[in-house]
Amino acid sequence: MPFPSLDRLSPLENFGHSMGSPAFVYRPTRAEQIAELFESASRCGYTIGLRGSGRSYSDAALNGGHIVLDIRRMNRVLEWNPDTGVIKVEPGVTIQQLWQYTLEDGWWPPVVPGTMFPTLAGCLAMNIHGKNNCVAGTIGEHVLGFTALLPNGDSITCTPQTTPDLFYGLISGAGLLGVFTSITLKLKRIYSGNLWVHAWASPNLRAMMSEMEPLKTETDYLVGWVDSTANGRALGRGQVHAADYLHEGDDSAPAQTLRVDYQTLPDTFFGLVPKSSLWQFMRPFMNNVGVPWVNIAKFLSSRFLSHHHHFLQSLVAFNFLLDYVPNWERSYGRGGLIQYQSFIPKETASDAFVEMIALTNRRGLPNYLSVLKRHRPDKFLLSHAVDGWSMAMDFRVTAGNRAKLQALCDELSEMVLQAGGRFYFAKDGTLRPEMAVLFLGVEALRRFRELKAQCDPQGLLQTELYRRLLCGPA
Ligand SMILES: Cc1cc2nc3c(=O)[nH]c(=O)nc-3n(C[C@H](O)[C@H](O)[C@H](O)COP(=O)(O)OP(=O)(O)OC[C@H]3O[C@@H](n4cnc5c(N)ncnc54)[C@H](O)[C@@H]3O)c2cc1C
Structure with a gap:
């Protein structure tokens, strides 16, 4: 049997359908099969990329022309x-x-x-x-x-x-x-399948960040939706959600809310529209004209219909809101989307994010969904975390704007680095290798390369992200 078998060749994409390449896909069920694949790949001069559900927005689970192990x-x-x-x-x-x-x-x-x-x-x-x-x-x-x-x-x-x-x-x-x-x-x-949620509207980004800051360790979950198409004094306005687990005894029917069927997301919207086709209804709005109107409607509803609204929400509905709309990423059209998420220390974050949002609008490339989170540092080697904030921005990609979008992301990345910020390999599709060195630091990269040489002396484990950012000179 030749290795790799041509029957295994399959097109693979990132989550946003904006990057893709064919690879020979193997789906092992046991660790011994992985060991055999290492052996065959090494003998035949192929590299191996690992892949889970392919939910990374980046090229972290792509390995064009080589082997991909789908471990599902x-x-x-x-x-x-x-x-x-x-x-x-x-x-x-x-x-x-x-x-x-x-x-x-x-x-x-x-x-x-x-x-x-x-x-x-x-x-x-x-x-x-x-x-x-x-x-x-x-x-x-x-x-x-x-x-x-x-x-x-x-x-x-x-x-x-x-x-x-x-x-x-x-x-x-x-x-x-x-x-x-x-x-x-x-x-x-947990003692309930529900969370206590508090939602409120914030008039701009600086206000939102100062409202969220004191809650960062006071509430279990904290997240902000940011309207990145608003400008002027409203720049960065949006809605905050803070949520807490229920304590023992708070839920009068925990046996019910802790059931899987209680958590299951409904199959239809308003009992009418099947959720599987909802992305097609979103499609006509996903452009530079439609998104600002959707954002205005969403902000006004958060300001006038649900300002300081307290309610119970199931764990699944709160945590996996995007899963309500299967294939929502398809609504971005044929070119797909990229997500640009940067992590900036608390001292510089608000100035940097305000400038970054303003720049995206000046360049005529507004992002269609922005999410703000508060973070804390961790001690993992290729960490993306800071004692500060992250902003995730979703940009539509088209054949016509790809080069312009890369240039915009280059400018944004310079601003993030200037502000002492970091990036996240699950999300990044635009960073340049010298920028990865700057945010990770020479010492972390040296440690990573030492471990790589120890664990993988032949360089068998590779992905497109690795070749793009991590295998060049330090
Ligand atoms: C709608 C959406 C929302 C998201 N929200 C968040 C969020 O809130 N926070 C967040 O942090 N991320 C978020 N992500 C990103 C996502 O959680 C990560 O990209 C995650 O890694 C995806 O897991 P996956 O199984 O799809 O792995 P893939 O995307 O297929 O692969 C991810 C990495 O795992 C490696 N890998 C796969 N299998 C193995 C293995 N057996 N051993 C070692 N390495 C392996 C791959 O090589 C690759 O580098 C979101 C993604 C989407 C699409």
Whole structure:
């Protein structure tokens, strides 16, 4: 049998459908198969990229012309202790599988992204954060240990106590040092399937940040939606959501709210429009004329219909709002979208974000969805975190604006670096290698390369992101 087999060649894309390349895709079910694939790839001169659910906006799970290991068939729960909330799973278990498995026992993943479809391996590789970053940290802070297969043939077991270098390197390591084969995680005890949510409107970005700042460790979840198409005194206006877990005894019917069917998102909107076709209704509005009107309507409704509104919302509805609209990213059209998320220290963040939003509007490239979060630093090797703020901005990509958008992102990245900021490999598709060196720092890159040489001396684990940003001279 020739390796790689031509039958395996498949087109792959990033989440936003703005980058893509064909690769030979293998779907192992056991660690031994991964070891065999390492052996075959090394013999035949191919590199291997790892891929979970392909939910990264970046090129982190692409490896054009080479091998891609899709780990989603390794998706069994291996051990579960409902008394302690400690779970051991295979790497392809998704956030959705995880919460559906543990919810009825009163446990919830301590950190989740804005969608439930990523795999745990993908979440560890990027060391994801949630809307609770200031209180709960990143997902890696809740990992008790993992096993991984290294391209050098070693099978390792890592914990923060026994193997800190490998533990803090592989988590955040963008799938470039080894393959997670099992993950042990401590979950969060919950007493209800609902959160108490408080929503209010903020008149501009500086006001929003000063309203959120005192709440950063006072509330369990904190997130701001920012209208990036408003200008002048309203620049950066939007809506904040703060949410808290319910305490024991607060929920009069926890057995009901902790059921999976209570959490399930409805199949239709207003009982009429099937949610599977909603993205097609959004499509005509996703342009520089439609989005400002949608934003005005959303802001006015938050200002006049739901200002200081307190309500109960299910954990799933609060955390995975975007999953309400399957394929929403398709509404951006054929060229897809990129997300530009930067992380800026608290001292410089508000000035920098105000200037950045203003610049996007001056360049005629407004972003269509902006989300603001408060963060805290962590000690993982390729960390994106700061004691400060992140702003995620979604930009539509078209054949005509691609070059202009890259030039805009170059300008934005200069501003982020000037402000002492950082970037996130799950989201970045535009950074240049010299900028990666500047934000990661020479020392972190040296440590990463040392670990790479130790775990993967032949350079078998590669992705397009790796070749774009991380394998050049320091
Ligand atoms: C709508 C949406 C909302 C999001 N919200 C957030 C958010 O709030 N916070 C946040 O932090 N992120 C967020 N993300 C980003 C997402 O959580 C990350 O990109 C995550 O890594 C995706 O996981 P995945 O399983 O799809 O992995 P992929 O995107 O397929 O891969 C991600 C990385 O994992 C590596 N990998 C895959 N399998 C393995 C393995 N077995 N061992 C080692 N490495 C492996 C890959 O090589 C790659 O580098 C969001 C994404 C979307 C689409």
